[in-house]
Amino acid sequence: MSHYSAKFQCFSGCDGSYPVTTAIYRCPKCGGLLEVKHDMAALKDRSAAAWMRLFDERYMRTSWPYGSGVWGKREWVMPMVTDDAIVSTGEGGTNLFWAERLGKQVDVPDLWIKQCGNAHTGSFKDLGMTVLVSVVRHGMLRGELNPRAIACASTGDTSAALAAYGAAAGLPVVVLLPRGKVSTAQLVQPLAHGAKVLQLETDFDGCMEIIQKLAAEGLVYLANSMNPLRIEGQKTVAIEMVQQFDWEVPDWVVIPSGNLGNASALHAGFEMMRELGVIQRLPRLLVAQAANADPMYQAYVAGNEIVAPIVAKQSHASAIQIGNPVSAPRAMRALKAMNGVVEEATEQELADACARADRTGLYTCPHTGVALACVFKLREKGVIQKSDRVLVVSTANGLKFTEFKRGYHEKAFPELDSRLRNEPVVLPANVDAVKAALA
Numbered sequence: 096m097s098h099y100s101a102k103f104q105c106f107s108g109c110d111g112s113y114p115v116t117t118a119i120y121r122c123p124k125c126g127g128l129l130e131v132k133h134d135m136a137a138l139k140d141r142s143a144a145a146w147m148r149l150f151d152e153r154y155m156r157t158s159w160p161y162g163s164g165v166w167g168k169r170e171w172v173m174p175m176v177t178d179d180a181i182v183s184t185g186e187g188g189t190n191l192f193w194a195e196r197l198g199k200q201v202d203v204p205d206l207w208i209k210q211c212g213n214a215h216t217g218s219f220k221d222l223g224m225t226v227l228v229s230v231v232r233h234g235m236l237r238g239e240l241n242p243r244a245i246a247c248a249s250t251g252d253t254s255a256a257l258a259a260y261g262a263a264a265g266l267p268v269v270v271l272l273p274r275g276k277v278s279t280a281q282l283v284q285p286l287a288h289g290a291k292v293l294q295l296e297t298d299f300d301g302c303m304e305i306i307q308k309l310a311a312e313g314l315v316y317l318a319n320s321m322n323p324l325r326i327e328g329q330k331t332v333a334i335e336m337v338q339q340f341d342w343e344v345p346d347w348v349v350i351p352s353g354n355l356g357n358a359s360a361l362h363a364g365f366e367m368m369r370e371l372g373v374i375q376r377l378p379r380l381l382v383a384q385a386a387n388a389d390p391m392y393q394a395y396v397a398g399n400e401i402v403a404p405i406v407a408k409q410s411h412a413s414a415i416q417i418g419n420p421v422s423a424p425r426a427m428r429a430l431k432a433m434n435g436v437v438e439e440a441t442e443q444e445l446a447d448a449c450a451r452a453d454r455t456g457l458y459t460c461p462h463t464g465v466a467l468a469c470v471f472k473l474r475e476k477g478v479i480q481k482s483d484r485v486l487v488v489s490t491a492n493g494l495k496f497t498e499f500k501r502g503y504h505e506k507a508f509p510e511l512d513s514r515l516r517n518e519p520v521v522l523p524a525n526v527d528a529v530k531a532a533l534a
């Protein structure tokens with residue numbers, strides 16, 4: 096396949112490039128972030144129509160690895176990786192849910208939810224992890240990489256994905272988790288896959304600081320989204336959602352954000368489609384943050400280019416409880432390019448949004464609740480118009496967050512008003528008692 100190619104480059108524009116199988120996570124010259132650059136001239140050897148046709152022919156079919164929503168677009172993602180290196184669980188291909196009832200209630204009739212949580216490990220993290228682990232295996236097969244272990248700091252979903260892909264590839268995995276700050280399901284996933292699970296008495300930002308030191312010393316290969324390989328897989332969400340609308344661009348794309356890797360991944364996907372002529376305009380980006388962990392929102396409101404780190408407070412949206420987002424510079428660029436807006440949601444607002452959405456047939460994780468609450472607010476403010484097509488990226492499966500949902504419906508969180516709660520009724524096994532309860 097491959098006269099197509101991609102390499103690492105400095106995000107801030109230092110010259111020099113590095114093979115994607117190099118174990119580096121920052122620019123060797125300035126210490127800034129890295130990004131993957133594709134040979135765009137080579138990709139222009141096909142017309143936009145030809146790319147769309149190729150992607151449509153492969154989409155959700157059985158010919159391995161093209162049935163994966165990521166590897167079906169492999170020329171745009173990581174063209175050099177050979178078949179024998181690919182570690183795939185059949186990523187992507189997640190459905191778009193038309194939130195018809197919810198949309199009517201909030202006066203956004205064209206509201207759609209991209210169900211990225213309907214994935215092998217229950218979150219969008221699979222999309223990036225298949226690329227990262229495949230590149231590692233590609234490098235190992237060629238003697239270019241020899242990591243002792245692949246490792247990440249995680250708010251729960253990254254570690255679940257890394258552990259699964261590592262196990263599928265037979266590679267050792269180490270995960271650093273903030274103790275007591277991930278859900279039971281998220282803790283059990285890496286345990287089940289045989290990863291070394293280290294629970295630290297800190298928050299995500301504390302774990303991230305330590306993992307970066309381990310990676311800098313070459314003790315582990317870093318799998319956090321600071322590693323731009325993750326972004327290449329995650330950007331396929333943008334491509335896939337446009338494909339699912341017959342290559343039409345929505346007006347808004349909404350993403351609940353913590354470390355801000357995914358916001359920049361969406362931009363990368365849309366920008367690549369624009370450059371290759373598949374689309375003519377970019378949608379507007381809505382970065383949705385939890386008010387308890389809102390460094391990007393604070394920078395946005397203050398008109399600052401730089402996102403200053405904060406100490407994140409406890410949030411039910413635990414996967415985005417991050418105060419020092421590593422990908423902030425990337426996300427700032429995405430925000431500018433996509434005429435973006437940052438909004439935030441309180442704990443009460445996110446819980447209400449989840450409960451409301453669930454009543455209309457969704458089953459939303461708290462992060463998707465943050466995104467929905469921000470959509471409701473921007474519609475009320477008139478920033479989102481009634482006629483706009485709004486696409487919310489649901490980042491994880493609600494089934495991972497049983498403690499949150501149960502606590503809401505049993506009114507176990509004193510700080511939350513569980514006004515949409517629905518408690519089970521306990522009865523004796525007696526027809527009359529059941530009849531009475533139904534009356």
Ligand SMILES: *Cc1c(COP(=O)(O)O)cnc(C)c1O
Nearest residue numbers: 252352353354355356357490491
């Ligand atoms: C990782 C994650 C996010 C945040 O993504 P970032 O790229 O860190 O901004 C949001 N929601 C869920 C469920 C996640 O797992």
Ligand SMILES: [Zn+2]
Nearest residue numbers: 105109122125
């Ligand atoms: Zn640099």
